Amino acid sequence: MRDRKLSSNMEDYLEAIAALKKENDVVRVRDISQSIGVKSSSVNAALKTLSGKGYVDHERYGYVKLTPDGEEVAGNIQSKHDALLKFLSTVLGINKGIASEDACKMEHAISSQTFSKLAKFMQFVEGDLNGKKPEWLKGFNYYIKTGKRPKCKMRELATEKKEP
Amino acid sequence: MRDRKLSSNMEDYLEAIAALKKENDVVRVRDISQSIGVKSSSVNAALKTLSGKGYVDHERYGYVKLTPDGEEVAGNIQSKHDALLKFLSTVLGINKGIASEDACKMEHAISSQTFSKLAKFMQFVEGDLNGKKPEWLKGFNYYIKTGKRPKCKMRELATEKKEP
DNA sequence: TTTAATTTTTAGACTAATCTAACAAATTCT
DNA sequence: AGAATTTGTTAGATTAGTCTAAAAATTAAA
Numbered sequence: 001m002r003d004r005k006l007s008s009n010m011e012d013y014l015e016a017i018a019a020l021k022k023e024n025d026v027v028r029v030r031d032i033s034q035s036i037g038v039k040s041s042s043v044n045a046a047l048k049t050l051s052g053k054g055y056v057d058h059e060r061y062g063y064v065k066l067t068p069d070g071e072e073v074a075g076n077i078q079s080k081h082d083a084l085l086k087f088l089s090t091v092l093g094i095n096k097g098i099a100s101e102d103a104c105k106m107e108h109a110i111s112s113q114t115f116s117k118l119a120k121f122m123q124f125v126e127g128d129l130n131g132k133k134p135e136w137l138k139g140f141n142y143y144i145k146t147g148k149r150p151k152c153k154m155r156e157l158a159t160e161k162k163e164p
Numbered sequence: 165m166r167d168r169k170l171s172s173n174m175e176d177y178l179e180a181i182a183a184l185k186k187e188n189d190v191v192r193v194r195d196i197s198q199s200i201g202v203k204s205s206s207v208n209a210a211l212k213t214l215s216g217k218g219y220v221d222h223e224r225y226g227y228v229k230l231t232p233d234g235e236e237v238a239g240n241i242q243s244k245h246d247a248l249l250k251f252l253s254t255v256l257g258i259n260k261g262i263a264s265e266d267a268c269k270m271e272h273a274i275s276s277q278t279f280s281k282l283a284k285f286m287q288f289v290e291g292d293l294n295g296k297k298p299e300w301l302k303g304f305n306y307y308i309k310t311g312k313r314p315k316c317k318m319r320e321l322a323t324e325k326k327e328p
Numbered sequence: 329t330t331t332a333a334t335t336t337t338t339a340g341a342c343t344a345a346t347c348t349a350a351c352a353a354a355t356t357c358t
Numbered sequence: 359a360g361a362a363t364t365t366g367t368t369a370g371a372t373t374a375g376t377c378t379a380a381a382a383a384t385t386a387a388a
Contacts, residue, residue: 009345029366042346044367049344061353061366092281105273114266117256117308124307136300143288144281173375193336206376208337213374225336225383335384340377347372355364 004053004069008108011077012036013046014055017066018074027064076115080107083119091125091137093144168217168233172272175241176200177210178219181230182238191228240279244271247283255289255301257308 006014016035020027029047033040047064050056055070066074081103088099110118125134133141139150170178180199184191193211197204211228214220219234230238245267252263274282289298297305303314 007344030364038345039347040366041348041368045345088278092278092285094278094281098275098277102273102275102278106270109266109269109273111262111266113262114252114256114258117258120308121256121304124304124313127313134300136298140285140288144284149288149291171374194334202375203377204336205338205378209375330388332387333385335382337380337382339380341379342377343375345373348370350367350369352367353365355362357362358360 002053004055006053006055006073010046010050010053010055011073011108013043013050014066014070014074015077015081017056017064018071018078021066029064032064076112077107079119080110080115083115083122084110086122086126087118090122091140093141166217168219170217170219170237174210174214174217174219175237175272177207177214178230178234178238179241179245181220181228182235182242185230193228196228240276241271243283244274244279247279247286248274250286250290251282254286255304257305 013032013036016032017027020031020035024031029040029043032043036043047056047058050070051058055067055073057065057067084103084106085099088094088102089096092099094102125137142148142150177196177200180196181191184195184199188195193204193207196207200207211220211222214234215222219231219237221229221231248267248270249263252258252266253260256263258266289301306312306314
């Protein structure tokens, strides 16, 4: 059985191809080259690797397509990226630029298990009624700004008893 | 001016050297080799790179030492690792094994800015009186377990008004 | 102090990912 | 259709990090 494991770089190619297909419906070598910022000869080499592993279909001078497996991988990575980005900006308050950069690197480092917990965490954080921040998150924002823990309610709740 | 930028791999070497020095007071090529899991010829090559960049002192057949800059970098990475590990296990509830693996990879991907916010977040989470989990975190644990949002207090607090 | 064992270093090969530069195919424009 | 331009491919070089295997230095043992 061929080795299907992917490096971060190869994952980036899949991700880029998926993103391009959403915009353009058809993906050429040049698009990928521009999107990732490498020469098209590098894209070519990457495509050879990726089609060898069964993640893309590509015939000489033709368009580039993801196989179902390729789409799955690309989707997973994109989901990781999204969850990380949301966490970094919503919870930690990192600005979009840096949050994005960090998410791009971290998306390759995070396990599926961590991803799924993180995604649930973000549901928990965001899913609260009316799209408002939960109170504890406001508390954290306050802590960041002032270095001081919020007084009052949160404080008391923090030292309470059991589960609902 | 020489290039002082480090790859993830080189950062790992610095981290390992720092950790070994804490245990043994003196660090040899072989220790590093075992700790990282590469052959000593690889360690040798890495040390050449690292001393070229000014992060380690190493003379033929001698012990390996970090320069002050090397210690600083190692310390930074270790701090990132610690913050990530704490977050993954305390907040997301990932088991130590996977949390550790993930932290080892993420520590190279996270910016200083994200690190410092994450560290503050963990202070905020952990620093609450008596080392008890804050109520919202229990709420999240409950959500993870049951898929249901906790009723009662948290719910109400989530839809409240302003800052403390 | 010689010998043996361990450790370190060197030399050379390999893989992944990139680049440049030359060449080939496809497209576009008169 | 034929020329010009764009796009894609190939070949060969480069860099980082690893490996194996052999040689050199150090340390330990007899």
